[in-house]
Amino acid sequence: MVLGVFIGKFIPAVPEFLSKFEYANVSIPIAILIWIMIYPMMMKVDFKTVKKIRENPQGLYLTWVINWLVKPFTMFIISYLFFKVIFVDIIGIDLATDYLAGAILLGAAPCTAMVFVWSQLTKGDPAYTVVQVATNDLIILIAFVPIVKLLLGVSDVTVPWNTLFLSVILFVVIPLVMGVYTRITVINRKGIDYFNNVFIKKFDNITIIGLLMTLIIIFSFQGKIILENPLHILLISVPLILQTFLIFFIAYLGAKRLRLAHNVAAPAAMIGSSNFFELAVAVAIAIFSPTSPVALVTIVGVLVEVPVMLTLVKIANKTVNWFK
Numbered sequence: 001m002v003l004g005v006f007i008g009k010f011i012p013a014v015p016e017f018l019s020k021f022e023y024a025n026v027s028i029p030i031a032i033l034i035w036i037m038i039y040p041m042m043m044k045v046d047f048k049t050v051k052k053i054r055e056n057p058q059g060l061y062l063t064w065v066i067n068w069l070v071k072p073f074t075m076f077i078i079s080y081l082f083f084k085v086i087f088v089d090i091i092g093i094d095l096a097t098d099y100l101a102g103a104i105l106l107g108a109a110p111c112t113a114m115v116f117v118w119s120q121l122t123k124g125d126p127a128y129t130v131v132q133v134a135t136n137d138l139i140i141l142i143a144f145v146p147i148v149k150l151l152l153g154v155s156d157v158t159v160p161w162n163t164l165f166l167s168v169i170l171f172v173v174i175p176l177v178m179g180v181y182t183r184i185t186v187i188n189r190k191g192i193d194y195f196n197n198v199f200i201k202k203f204d205n206i207t208i209i210g211l212l213m214t215l216i217i218i219f220s221f222q223g224k225i226i227l228e229n230p231l232h233i234l235l236i237s238v239p240l241i242l243q244t245f246l247i248f249f250i251a252y253l254g255a256k257r258l259r260l261a262h263n264v265a266a267p268a269a270m271i272g273s274s275n276f277f278e279l280a281v282a283v284a285i286a287i288f289s290p291t292s293p294v295a296l297v298t299i300v301g302v303l304v305e306v307p308v309m310l311t312l313v314k315i316a317n318k319t320v321n322w323f324k
Contacts, residue, residue: 001215001216001219001303001306003219004216004218004220004222005219005220005222005226005227007216007219008219008221008223008224009224009227012224014220015220015221018220018221019221024166024282026166026167026170026278026282027221030214030217030218031171033210033214033217034175034214035170035174035178035210036206036207036209036210036213037114037116037117037206037207037211038113038171038175038207039175039178039203040120040179040203040207041116041117041119041120041126041129041207042126042130042175042178042179042180043182043183043200043203044126044179044200045126045127045130045176045180045183046126046127053127053128056260056264058258058260059132059255059258059260059268060131060135062251062254063132063251063268063271063272064135064136064139066247066250066251066254066269066271066272067110067136067139067271067272068139068147070247070272071107071110071243071247071272072104072107072108072147073107073151074107074243074246075103075104075106075107075243076100076107076151078239078242078243079099079100079103079107079243080100081239082235082238083095083096083097083099083100083103083239084097084100090235091232095232098288098292098293098294098297099236099294099297101152101284101294101297102236102280102296102297102298102300102301103236103239103240103243104148104151105148105280105283105284105297105298106240106275106277106280106297106298106301107243107275108143108144108148108151108280109144109277109279109280110136110140110271110272110274110275110276111133111275112133112136112137112167112172112276112278112279113171114305115129115133115271115274116129116175117207118266118267118274118309118313119266119270120207121310121313121317122262122263123262123263123266123317124264124266125263125264125267128263128267129267130172132267132268132271133172133271134172136271137168140279144279148283167278167279183195211306215306218302222302222303225296225299233296233300233303236296236297237300237303237304240297240300240301240304244273244274244305244309244312245273245308245312247272247273248269248270248273248312248315249269250272251265251268251269251272251273252265252316255323256322256323259323259324260323261324262322262323265323266316269312269316270313270316273308273309274305275301277298277305280301281295281298281299281302284297284298
């Protein structure tokens with residue numbers, strides 16, 4: 001993250017060049033790196049195990065309830081408390097309203113791509129995670145606009161559908177097809193033992209390398225904005241961080257209460273905790289403009305997400321013994 005900000009500040013030609021490779025507010029270089037991150041996990045998806053999800057669908061129900069009936073509204077309450085009550089004397093009422101709008105956009109968009117990384121780092125069930133993410137993507141198509149309209153209080157929410165559909169195709173469909181094709185091909189040629197014990201282990205460090213490279217690029221794009229707004233970024237990050245921890249523990253403890261397996265519980269908690277920031281940023285730009293305070297909040301969402309989510313990964317890995 002520091003390296004990315006440094007590049008954005010002192011070598012701006014790099015992000016300027018990379019920003020040329022963009023379509024529908026989605027960075028193609030970042031998309032490629034996300035493929036590198038989640039491709040190893042997608043190879044672990046065994047579609048025979050997807051059928052078993054019908055025998056234990058509580059993990060899906062938990063994900064849906066947290067993401068659509070809890071998260072958007074807790075984000076609104078927490079952000080309203082901090083921006084319009086606690087911090088209002090510092091930032092003023094106009095900025096407080098804009099910052100609240102940005103937080104709402106984040107809260108209404110559960111994670112699509114990065115959750116595959118968090119799932120892999122917590123040894124999540126890859127087949128179950130794919131279904132959790134895929135069903136959330138379908139619900140986004142129906143629920144995102146009404147929730148944003150309700151909480152923002154605006155009647156004309158312009159959703160860049162090309163961004164939404166392109167993100168789902170790039171971050172779920174393509175890597176899933178690539179991963180499943182690779183799995184079937186290798187198993188047919190070498191056998192399941194070779195695939196599990198030799199082939200898949202070759203990709204152990206690929207996810208981390210892809211994550212680090214993604215962070216460098218993301219923060220090289222936003223380095224100037226971050227350096228120009230240090231105090232406000234700190235203030236914005238407070239409710240976002242609290243919200244992330246709150247949603248994680250609501251979902252995680254809910255999963256424990258439902259007696260879910262840890263490899264289902266951890267990804268379920270991670271999906272709700274993290275955000276579909278590509279969509280949030282795109283909508284903020286479409287409605288309010290690229291330089292608006294609303295867009296700044298969605299960018300801060302990217303800034304705080306990775307260190308906070310890695311902390312939650314650590315917590316999840318330390319509490320495996322909570323689950324059967």
